[in-house]
């Protein structure tokens with residue numbers, strides 16, 4: 186088990202990818218799906234590592250591409266944590282804003298390996314002809330039947346399928362870091378292999394059991410750590426908290442944005458006493474008439490709060506009156522010297538999520 190210590194093998198491979206991409210006559214870019222969740226990132230890295238370390242074609246490079254701009258990586262707090270645990274610092278990774286796929290494609294050097302999706306994202310649709318490999322656990326869209334590798338199975342995590350291929354004869358690639366990266370991802374996706382969550386399949390169980398035996402990692406400890414890091418936003422400032430999980434709509438003449446924020450309003454104000462100013466900056470940069478933050482946290486009960494930022498007094502009065510009379514069951518939170526453009530509420534009805542609030546608000550705004 187000497188190869189199990191550290192992450193030297195995975196790290197050594199990742200250090201080669203930039204040069205390999207320059208030199209190789211064929212560059213297999215391994216990309217995850219648009220949401221760029223942990224499964225997409227870890228599967229991209231591990232599939233590229235596995236194929237790059239075992240393929241016989243010397244003139245082909247396998248390069249994992251993390252499908253978000255580098256600046257957004259820190260927002261995926263569970264990925265930051267698990268990659269770090271696996272010995273992979275962000276500077277060993279390549280991000281969407283750092284690789285010119287169009288140039289590789291026009292040079293005739295691009296091949297795409299899709300992991301964690303089986304139809305290219307809109308941004309990649311012009312590279313359709315380059316799709317060469319698919320490893321995924323989503324519903325099969327029935328495309329690319331001629332792909333050189335086409336593995337689509339409804340398991341709990343794409344990482345399970347990537348790990349299965351490595352365990353089949355290439356166990357030597359599984360240093361401690363590589364194993365943790367796969368295992369932490371499978372555990373997060375399957376809610377710690379819990380049958381009640383209805384994500385786990387026998388294959389996830391079998392693969393996870395092998396990885397656990399190889400690594401000696403404590404399953405519960407690793408799951409708890411990754412799961413809690415998903416909600417650990419302590420490293421993020423207000424602008425990052427707002428953009429971490431953000432959606433925007435044009436409703437009639439109004440542009441509105443709604444962020445989900447995993448923090449109580451009280452903790453947010455403690456972290457950022459200049460909250461109003463930060464909301465102004467965020468809303469102005471996006472030309473918003475209305476910016477809402479839906480704060481949600483568990484302490485110990487699931488709780489929702491609502492922040493409403495609206496600089497236009499007349500619109501603000503109407504929106505606040507509408508929200509206060511709605512089924513949200515709002516109660517004002519008194520927060521000293523917050524700017525008048527911003528209203529803070531405790532939300533008595535925790536069942537109203539963004540999915541429900543957005544259409545309510547849209548219906549109201551179109552009638553204004």
Ligand SMILES: [Mn+2]
Nearest residue numbers: 224301342343
């Ligand atoms: Mn997935």
